[in-house]
Amino acid sequence: MRVDGLRRAVRSSRAYSRAVLPLPLGRLPEFLVIGGQRCGTTSLYRYLAAHPSVRPATGKELQFFSLHHARGERWYRAHFPVRPPEARSFEASPYYLFDPAVPARAAAMLPGARFVALIRDPAERAYSHYLHSVAYGAEKLPFAEALDAEPARLASGDHAARRQFSYVARGRYAEQLTRWFDAAGRDRVLVVRTEDLTSRYADILAFLGLEPQAAPAGIHTRRAAGAPPLGDALRERLDAEFAADRKSLQELLPDLRPFD
Numbered sequence: 001m002r003v004d005g006l007r008r009a010v011r012s013s014r015a016y017s018r019a020v021l022p023l024p025l026g027r028l029p030e031f032l033v034i035g036g037q038r039c040g041t042t043s044l045y046r047y048l049a050a051h052p053s054v055r056p057a058t059g060k061e062l063q064f065f066s067l068h069h070a071r072g073e074r075w076y077r078a079h080f081p082v083r084p085p086e087a088r089s090f091e092a093s094p095y096y097l098f099d100p101a102v103p104a105r106a107a108a109m110l111p112g113a114r115f116v117a118l119i120r121d122p123a124e125r126a127y128s129h130y131l132h133s134v135a136y137g138a139e140k141l142p143f144a145e146a147l148d149a150e151p152a153r154l155a156s157g158d159h160a161a162r163r164q165f166s167y168v169a170r171g172r173y174a175e176q177l178t179r180w181f182d183a184a185g186r187d188r189v190l191v192v193r194t195e196d197l198t199s200r201y202a203d204i205l206a207f208l209g210l211e212p213q214a215a216p217a218g219i220h221t222r223r224a225a226g227a228p229p230l231g232d233a234l235r236e237r238l239d240a241e242f243a244a245d246r247k248s249l250q251e252l253l254p255d256l257r258p259f260d
Contacts, residue, residue, distance in 0.1 A: 024082045025074065025077040025078055025080070025082070026055075026077055026078075026079075026080030026081050026082050026083060026089065027077070027080065027083070027089070028073075028076070028077060028080070028109065028110055028113075029057065029080060029088075029089045029090045029091055029110065029113060030088040030089060030090065030112070030113055030114070030208075030209075031088070031090045031113055031114045031115065031116065031208050032090060032091060032092070032093070032096065032106065032110070032113060032114075032115050032116070033045060033048070033090065033091070033092035033093075033094075033115075033116050033118070034092075034093070034094075034096035034097045034102075034106075034115050034116065034117050034180070035093075035094040035095065035096055035097025035098060035117055035118065035176075036094055036097045036098065036117065036118060036119055036120070036125065036170055036173070036176075037094035037095065037097075037098070037125075037129060037163075037170055038094075038120065038125050038128040038129045038132060039094070039118040039119055039120040039125060039194045040118050040120070040194040040197050040219045041060075041092050041094045041118055042060065042092075043197065043216065043218075043219045044092065044116070044118060044197065044204070045060050045092040047201065047213075047216045048090060048208075048210075051205075051210055051211075051213055052211075053086065053087060053088055053210055053211060054087070054088055054089065054090065054210065055080075055081045055083045055087045055088070055089050056089060056090060056091070057079045057080050057089060057090065057091040058079045058080075059079075060091070060092050060093075061091075061092065061093045061094070061095075062076070062079050062091045062093055063093050063095060064076045064079075064091075064093075065093070065096055065099075065101075065102040065105045065106045065109075066093065066095045066096060066099040066101070066102050066159070067095075067159060069101075069105055073109065076109075079091070088208070088209070088210070095163060097117055097170075097176050097177075097180070098162070098166065098169070098170050098176060099159075099162075100179060103179045103180045103182070103183035103184060104183045106183070106184070107183040107184040107188075113188070114188050114189075114190070114207060114208055114209075115180060115184060115188060115189045115190070116189075116190050116192065116204060116207070116208070117177065117180070117189060117190070117191045117192070118192055118193070118194050118197065119173045119191060119192075119193060119194065120193070120194035120195070121194075121195070121259040121260070122168075122171025122172075122173070122238070122242045122245070122246075122259070123171070123230065123235055123238035123239055123242065124230065125170065125171050126147075126167040126168055126170075126171050126238055127143065127167075127230040127234070127238075129166070129167050129170065130143050130146060130167055131227050133146075133164050133165065136164075138164045138165075139164065139165070143234060144234060144237075146165065146167065147167060147168065147234075147237070147238075149165070150165055150166070150167055150168055150169065153165040154166060154169060168238070168241050168242075171238075171241075171242055171245070172242070172245040173245060173249050174245050174248035174249040174251075174252050175245070175248075177189070177191060177249075177252060177253075178252065181252075190203070190204065190207045191253060191256065192204060193256065193257060193259070194219065195259075196257070197216070197219055198215055198216055198217075198218065198219065199215075201213075201215045201216055202215065246258070246259070
């Protein structure tokens with residue numbers, strides 16, 4: 001098991017222990033960072049977790065509303081600290097934007113919460129996702145072949161496949177955001193381009209009701225050492241794949257600056 005997976009297992013075990021014992025549990029979170037994957041959610045999680053008015057969950061990617069919903073509210077609350085009334089808490093799970101079951105679940109359990117979605121140039125996001133899957137040992141195919149294989153891989157509906165191999169599917173933002181708007185209402189979902197995270201950090205804080213804080217210095221993005229850039233042919237292929245969704249996204253969010 002990788003180190004991050006081990007940490008999540010230990011964290012989950014501790015939270016389970018708190019959930020089954022008659023100990024004080026934290027309140028449910030006031031906001032969620034819902035994704036997308038490879039769109040800067042780790043950076044945003046770190047920035048918000050360092051805010052003086054915020055007490056974060058036990059770690060990033062609790063995946064309650066996607067993978068662990070059957071464990072119940074008490075298990076979820078066990079991941080949040082007991083905190084004074086003025087302190088706020090949150091979690092960040094990038095799969096939330098993509099999993100179609102999540103918006104209704106989150107909106108129902110967190111009727112007053114707010115949600116932040118980061119979206120990145122979908123072609124760059126797809127390639128970054130591929131490199132991430134390669135680095136984790138989940139992906140063995142060349143990128144072009146992995147794109148060819150994606151529809152069949154996702155057809156099973158298996159969560160592991162949907163998380164690891166959804167290179168194109170996760171970049172179709174319009175359909176994902178529409179689900180969230182329908183479930184939670186547009187006024188409770190803030191959409192920010194990854195490319196604008198630093199310049200719009202003040203807007204994010206205001207949306208979440210948090211006091212102003214210095215803008216972050218940059219975005220944390222890991223890339224496999226020595227990985228080649230996305231070639232022109234694959235870039236053109238991906239741009240064609242995303243053309244219809246980009247049009248739908250512009251209609252859905254006319255004020256959103258288009259991806260170059």
